[in-house]
Amino acid sequence: MNYYIIVFKSTYDAMAAEKKLKELNFTFRIMPTPTSITMSCGICVQIDKEEEIDLILNNDTLEYKNIYYRDDQGYILVEK
Numbered sequence: 001m002n003y004y005i006i007v008f009k010s011t012y013d014a015m016a017a018e019k020k021l022k023e024l025n026f027t028f029r030i031m032p033t034p035t036s037i038t039m040s041c042g043i044c045v046q047i048d049k050e051e052e053i054d055l056i057l058n059n060d061t062l063e064y065k066n067i068y069y070r071d072d073q074g075y076i077l078v079e080k
Contacts, residue, residue, distance in 0.1 A: 004053045005031075005068045005075065006045040007038050014043045017062045021045065024061070026052050037068060037075055053078070 008014040014030075021028050026047065033044040047053055056062055057078070068075040 002048075002069070002071050004047045004050075004078070005034070005037065005070060006047065006056070006062065007033055007065045007068070008041045008044065008063070009065045010041055011043065013063045013065075014041055014045070017045055017064065020062060024055075028052075034075070038065065040065060 006017065008017065018028075018030060027049060028045050028047045030043055031046050033040075033042055037044075047056075053067060056064075057067070067078040069078055070076075
């Protein structure tokens with residue numbers, strides 16, 4: 001399964017993102033951050049829809065550290 005992972009600098013940023021994504025009616029789930037990506041914050045957001053990631057990237061919707069795309073090969077950093 002392919003999806004996007006949004007990682008954060010802090011738990012506060014992750015919780016603020018959860019609130020904002022709910023307000024925007026995005027489809028997402030909160031999950032533990034894979035340690036192979038980062039150790040900065042223990043929770044991240046998983047989003048399946050590329051259109052929603054494009055909105056986040058193009059509109060400064062959230063404060064985040066990085067966004068990764070998950071495919072069969074692993075995690076790929078998405079350019080900001």
